[in-house]
Amino acid sequence: MAHLDGIGRSGVQFFGKMSASISHDLKNVLAVINENAGLLDDLCLMAGKGKPLDPGRLKRLAEEVKNQIRRGDRIITYMNTFAHSADSESVAIDLRELLGLLVELSSRHASMRGVRLEIDRSSDAVTITTSPFVLLNLLWRCLDYAMAAAGPGKTVELGAEKTADGARLRFRKLEGMDAAAGSFPAEPEGSLGRALSAEIRLDPGTRELAVSLPGKGQGE
Amino acid sequence: MAEKVLIVDDDKAFLAILSERMQNRGMEVSTAESAAEALQMLEKESFDAVLLDLMMPEMGGIEALQVMRKKQPEVQVIFVTGHPSVSKGVEAMKLGAMDFISKPVDMGELTEKIKEAKAGRMILVEKQSQEKIKKILTDKGW
Numbered sequence: 001m002a003h004l005d006g007i008g009r010s011g012v013q014f015f016g017k018m019s020a021s022i023s024h025d026l027k028n029v030l031a032v033i034n035e036n037a038g039l040l041d042d043l044c045l046m047a048g049k050g051k052p053l054d055p056g057r058l059k060r061l062a063e064e065v066k067n068q069i070r071r072g073d074r075i076i077t078y079m080n081t082f083a084h085s086a087d088s089e090s091v092a093i094d095l096r097e098l099l100g101l102l103v104e105l106s107s108r109h110a111s112m113r114g115v116r117l118e119i120d121r122s123s124d125a126v127t128i129t130t131s132p133f134v135l136l137n138l139l140w141r142c143l144d145y146a147m148a149a150a151g152p153g154k155t156v157e158l159g160a161e162k163t164a165d166g167a168r169l170r171f172r173k174l175e176g177m178d179a180a181a182g183s184f185p186a187e188p189e190g191s192l193g194r195a196l197s198a199e200i201r202l203d204p205g206t207r208e209l210a211v212s213l214p215g216k217g218q219g220e
Numbered sequence: 221m222a223e224k225v226l227i228v229d230d231d232k233a234f235l236a237i238l239s240e241r242m243q244n245r246g247m248e249v250s251t252a253e254s255a256a257e258a259l260q261m262l263e264k265e266s267f268d269a270v271l272l273d274l275m276m277p278e279m280g281g282i283e284a285l286q287v288m289r290k291k292q293p294e295v296q297v298i299f300v301t302g303h304p305s306v307s308k309g310v311e312a313m314k315l316g317a318m319d320f321i322s323k324p325v326d327m328g329e330l331t332e333k334i335k336e337a338k339a340g341r342m343i344l345v346e347k348q349s350q351e352k353i354k355k356i357l358t359d360k361g362w
Binding site for chain 1: 230233234237238241244275276277278302303322324325327
């Protein structure tokens with residue numbers, strides 16, 4: 001796996017960051033289920049002392065547990081897709097699906113920064129063959145910059161489109177681009193870009209960041 | 221007298237269920253979904269313990285702790301977090317947090333810590349009162 005061999009530290013850091021975020025989300029799910037189970041215990045104890053059980057209250061508790069299980073299942077599903085993204089360095093990827101996974105993985109980080117993430121689904125779906133893990137790593141770094149460049153309270157719009165020689169991924173509405181700290185793209189992004197033969201471009205005119213990928217981009 | 225507790229967490233489901241359980245134990249519970257909301261509440265009233273989430277949008281728990289300690293030096297903050305790490309725990313304690321516990325919460329342990337917080341706060345408030353009285357006596361030369 002030539003792509004994966006070349007990304008070393010950056011790849012491990014990315015995997016660690018995403019795993020930490022996922023484990024935090026799962027801890028929160030378990031915490032709510034734990035409190036619901038605790039409240040059931042409390043209600044049983046009170047029933048033992050003569051306070052009647054309210055079936056409506058029990059039903060609401062059951063619904064909340066089901067809600068949390070759905071929430072946990074969604075987190076584990078994208079965690080599993082993320083884990084399997086390192087299985088192969090060259091597979092056909094639906095870029096909009098990949099952006100969906102990136103948004104799920106980044107939702108906590110976005111929320112912490114007060115930034116909303118939206119996927120533009122107006123363009124046709126596009127598929128490209130490359131390393132999903134390396135591409136996710138690069139897109140995460142781009143999104144990290146894009147969130148800083150958009151600023152708190154703003155929305156970053158993500159989109160994918162087919163080009164003549166491959167595909168392009170776009171991060172739009174970066175209104176605070178001029179004030180964003182640090183130079184971008186820096187070495188880690190450059191290294192990931194080279195591993196994918198991708199070109200990273202900032203366009204202050206349109207307030208967007210674009211990642212162009214070579215290959216046989218296939219629109220539907 | 222019932223323990224007066226403020227829970228600060230951006231997870232609404234967690235806030236709702238934890239506050240209900242604590243109320244069932246006779247505590248007087250208020251909730252805030254953000255650090256900013258909690259700080260506004262602390263302007264108006266005081267609490268025996270503040271249960272504070274570590275990672276929240278806009279202002280995180282560590283920053284909130286620093287502001288709270290400036291406003292109310294006697295405030296007793298217990299971090300309740302799904303993101304436990306030794307370094308964050310040490311940082312929180314150095315900044316004056318009373319304790320740092322991990323989600324899912326053990327209600328027995330949490331209840332004990334809230335009682336400790338109340339006792340600790342009462343000692344600090346009493347000490348502050350004594351110092352104020354001492355200062356008045358010294359200033360007035362009585």
